[in-house]
Amino acid sequence: MTTPGTDPTPATPTKRAVVTGASSGIGAATVRALIADGWLVTGLARREGRLAELAAETGCDYVVADITSPDSVAAAVDALTAHGPIHALVNNAGGALGSDRVDAANLDQWQRMYELNVLGTVRMTNALLPALRETAGSIVVVTSTAAHEPYEGGGGYVAAKYAERVAARTLRLELVGEPLRVMEIAPGMVHTEEFSLVRFAGDQGKANAVYEGVPNPLTAADIAEAIRWSLSLPAHVNVDSLVVRPVAQASYTKTHRLPAQS
Structure with missing residues (x-):
């Protein structure tokens, strides 16, 4: 019984999510949104200072790790599974580097994008699949509309994001028959504090x-x-692929822009 006019004691959250790339942008926002929705959340990223600030703000847990490093991910998974059951993995860590034409490709940047966007996502997914199988959990892969259509100057990023998308789609096929969800969220133009700044x-x-x-x-x-x-x-509902764009952007090559003010 509760006293009239008072709120009942909030239920203890029973769902737990791991969000990669949680130190800024979409990752940090996802931590906030899931906690507001009643989830327990562990944020994962390389920058401990940013994670500590997010934890102080939201009450999330965090683990410092670099998803491009097998040893770092192995240590992170030990810490993550020690915290309790995991019901969702949000593979958000990723990014773009440069805007060179393909015939002038900076192959070091291409390799770094592939390691972060593709191998990092697959590494985290494979490492946490045993834990997710125990909870009939969900895997979210944040790709990009670059995974759906090419654009000039985006060859390396497009190639990496397309590969990430195809890996997620293939995993979805391979897991049919298991109570696991594999979902792709593909953002279009998102104005965050770091994405384009890092790219350039x-x-x-x-x-x-x-x-x-x-x-x-x-x-x-x-x-x-x-x-x-x-x-x-x-x-029982799986969002196979969800493309999200601002109204002003119809495609990577068709975006409405207001004229510059003099």
Whole structure:
């Protein structure tokens, strides 16, 4: 019984999610959205200072790890599984580097993008699959609309994201018959504090130009809500692929921009 006019004691969360790339942008926003929805969340990223700030803000747990390092992921998985059952893995860590044409490709950047976006996602997924099988859990892979259509100057990123998408789709086929969900969320133009800045090696002018004149690009919170919603659906519902763009962006090569003000 509860006293009239008082709120009942909140139920203890029973679902737990691991979110990679949680130190900023979509990852940090996803931690916030899932905690607000009643999840226990462990954020994973390389930057401990950022994770500690997020933990102080939200009450999440965190584990410091580099998903491109097998040893780092192995140590992280030991820590993650020690925290209790895992019901969802959100593979959000990723990123773009450069905007060279294919005939002028910086192969070091291509390799780094592949290691982060593709191998990192597969490494984390494979490492946590045993734990997810125990809970009939969910795997979310945050790709990009770059995984669905090419664009000039995006060859390395497109190749990496397409490979990440295909890996997720193949896993979905291979897991049919098991009570596991594999979901892809593919964001279009999202204005976060770091994505374009990292892509252009800290050049703020180039980063700002990506969004210049675009009315209302997506925010990290918009994509976090798509992830939260997908995970909130009944266990028999699988969001195979969800493309999310701002209204101003019809495709990578067709985006409405307002004229510059004089």
